[in-house]
Amino acid sequence: MSVREIVMMGDPVLREVAEEVDAFDDALRALVRDMFETMYHADGIGLAAPQIGISSRILVIDLRRDDDHDDDDEPIALVNPRVAWQSTAVEKQTEGCLSIPGLEEVVERPGEVRVEAQDPDGNPVSIAADKLLARALQHEIDHLDGVLFLDRVSPLKRRMLLKKWKKLESEEA
Ligand code: NI
Secondary structure (H helix, E strand, C coil), X not given: CCCCCCCCCCXXXXXXXXXXXXXXXXXXXXXXXXXXXXXXXXXXXXXXXXXXXXXXXXXXXXXXXXXXXXXXXXXXXXXXXXXXXXXXXXXXXXXXXXXXXXXXXXXXXXXXXXXXEEXXXXXXXXXXXXXXXXXXXXXHHHHHCCCCHHHHCCHHHHHHHHHHHHHHHHHHC
């Protein structure tokens, strides 16, 4: 297992529509293990494969280090996930992203979703989620479609966040 480098906003891979996975082999399972390790190393609660430069439809989530997690939350690895149903009722909550460190904003999303996917062995999985898990699933599935949480806030807020990002980048340099 190894910790992979997380790519930052500005890298074109984060804007690609990721490829469907069709090989459920040892290489896929090794990649999933690396994704978990990378996510834990970065102290995150979710990671999508494009965030380590791999344009494949894979995500991992582990909410247990977030204060808002439920007692029954456990690590999740999903391949080819899609939102099969979403509630019309929306909720607002602050989001961040390992590819945009230092930025946070309130994002409005459907409060409940049902996600269809496969596990890393190719078995079908269906997850009904609300609260933090619903949010994390939608955030990570967005990554597989080249969408970042900044795309889901108002143009005014996005401009402010991009300005802050440029400032953080210049401080880094
Ligand atoms: Ni993210």
